[in-house]
Amino acid sequence: MKYLALVYYDEKLMQQKSQQEWDALNQECIACVENLSTSGHFITGSPLMPTNTATTVRVRDNRVAVTDGPFAETKEQLAGFYMLEAKDLNEAIALAGKIPPARYGSVEVRPARELMEEGNQAGGNAG
Numbered sequence: 001m002k003y004l005a006l007v008y009y010d011e012k013l014m015q016q017k018s019q020q021e022w023d024a025l026n027q028e029c030i031a032c033v034e035n036l037s038t039s040g041h042f043i044t045g046s047p048l049m050p051t052n053t054a055t056t057v058r059v060r061d062n063r064v065a066v067t068d069g070p071f072a073e074t075k076e077q078l079a080g081f082y083m084l085e086a087k088d089l090n091e092a093i094a095l096a097g098k099i100p101p102a103r104y105g106s107v108e109v110r111p112a113r114e115l116m117e118e119g120n121q122a123g124g125n126a127g
Contacts, residue, residue: 003092009105045082
C-alpha cells in the first residue's frame with residue numbers, strides 16, 4: 001500500500017542552521033532515500049522550496065483566485081514529501097521514523113488511495 005510521508009519543520013529555525021549543518025542533513029536525506037530505494041519502499045519524493053515561494057490557488061464560482069504564500073500560517077511548514085510503499089501503517093510509521101528531518105519537526109503519514117470513476121471511494125473524500 002502507498003503512504004505519503006509529509007515532512008514539516010519550522011522554517012525560521014531551519015534558516016538558522018549553518019551551511020555545514022545543511023550539507024550534513026542533505027547527505028543524511030540522500031542516504032535515507034538510497035536505503036528506502038534499496039529496500040523497495042521508496043516510490044518518489046522531493047524537498048520543497050520555502051513557503052515564501054508558494055502560490056495558493058482556489059476556485060470559487062468558476063473563478064480562479066491566486067494568492068502568494070501557503071494556504072495557512074502554521075508553526076511548522078511543509079518542507080517535502082516521501083511517497084512510500086509499505087505493507088501496513090505500522091511499517092509506514094517505522095519508515096517515516098527514519099526520515100532525518102523528523103528530528104527537527106514532524107512527519108505526517110497518510111495512506112494514499114486510488115481514484116475511482118465510480119464505486120467505493122475509500123476514505124469518503126474526493127481527491
